[in-house]
Amino acid sequence: MTKTVERPPAVRVRPVKAPSPAGDRRRRRLTDHLRAYGFLLGGLICFALFSWYPAIRAVVIAFQKYTPGSDPEWVGTANFTRVWQDPEFAAAWRNTLTFTLLALLIGFAIPFVLALVLNELRHAKAFFRVVVYLPVMIPPVVSALLWKWFYDPGAGLANEALRLLHLPTSNWSNGADTALVSLVIVATWANMGGTVLIYLAALQSIPGELYEAAELDGANLLQRVRHVTVPQTRFVILMLMLLQIIATMQVFTEPFVITGGGPENATVTVLYLIYKYAFLYNDFGGACALSVMLLALLGAFSAVYLRLTRSEEAV
Numbered sequence: 001m002t003k004t005v006e007r008p009p010a011v012r013v014r015p016v017k018a019p020s021p022a023g024d025r026r027r028r029r030l031t032d033h034l035r036a037y038g039f040l041l042g043g044l045i046c047f048a049l050f051s052w053y054p055a056i057r058a059v060v061i062a063f064q065k066y067t068p069g070s071d072p073e074w075v076g077t078a079n080f081t082r083v084w085q086d087p088e089f090a091a092a093w094r095n096t097l098t099f100t101l102l103a104l105l106i107g108f109a110i111p112f113v114l115a116l117v118l119n120e121l122r123h124a125k126a127f128f129r130v131v132v133y134l135p136v137m138i139p140p141v142v143s144a145l146l147w148k149w150f151y152d153p154g155a156g157l158a159n160e161a162l163r164l165l166h167l168p169t170s171n172w173s174n175g176a177d178t179a180l181v182s183l184v185i186v187a188t189w190a191n192m193g194g195t196v197l198i199y200l201a202a203l204q205s206i207p208g209e210l211y212e213a214a215e216l217d218g219a220n221l222l223q224r225v226r227h228v229t230v231p232q233t234r235f236v237i238l239m240l241m242l243l244q245i246i247a248t249m250q251v252f253t254e255p256f257v258i259t260g261g262g263p264e265n266a267t268v269t270v271l272y273l274i275y276k277y278a279f280l281y282n283d284f285g286g287a288c289a290l291s292v293m294l295l296a297l298l299g300a301f302s303a304v305y306l307r308l309t310r311s312e313e314a315v
Helices: 021-061 078-084 087-107 109-120 125-137 140-150 157-164 179-204 208-216 221-232 234-248 253-259 270-280 284-314
Strands: none
Touching (some): 021 284, 087 109, 087 234, 109 125, 109 179, 140 157, 140 179, 140 253, 179 253, 208 221, 234 284, 253 270
16 A cells, blocks of 8 residues: 655745835935934024024014013014114114124225235245134133223223324224224124135135136236136125124124213114113013014015025026
8 A cells, every 4th residue: 555645835935026226215315314313403402492492482572561570461563663763773773784884894805805915925824824813712702801991092002002103092982983983893803814714715716727817818916806816706705795794783792892882872783772672671572572673684685685696696
């Protein structure tokens, strides 16, 4: 009798599909994005807590009657109306716009000229870079106190130098006609170091062949600057101009430390008036209303400026 041998059931092997290259790329890209946002999460949280939330909170308080220790009361646009009718409001905006204009005339040209000079130096270039950048490393309050002593009408260094040269002295920051110009000089000296280095980096990125071609065509120094340097650094100039306008519209340290807004409100700026509303008048609603006005003006200016520069680049 023969014994039948049972065969095991056949195992069906399913073909393994090869991974899709497009799917792998999507998964890899998603993993990279998640990893990047994981590293950025701490910074985003800090930025949200200390920048976005205060900005949103300030917009809300601008429409409220808010004092510490009491419940906020919704008042609509009453804060804006009260701030608008304040006699210091017009003076603050006038001083701020004048300061910005003077800073553009004085503080925008000087860094560019210094960068051109440093770019042409052949010896001790690193030393002069440190000298130019040194004021930026000094704390702003210390710098303002230094210039306050410098501008002292009695024993200040500025008037002492004028006396040695047998020139008439000035009231500097104590005179209503000269105080704002004096603060512009302080701000220019304190902040031009970073601008000079940015200009210097832009100048060093210009191909030398362009200058050689201009020299072969007989261009002098001014013509080379006009037809080679300025067009090649145009984007950097425009961006730094925008940043400088935004920064000078928010000037506070120099009026606060050196002049205290005087004399005769000649140096009261918008940011200094915001400080007075919040910490002297205890009116946080008015301070936030004025802050929203400044934010709206700077935002509108930045949008128009960037739109115009973008359209010019397209042409």
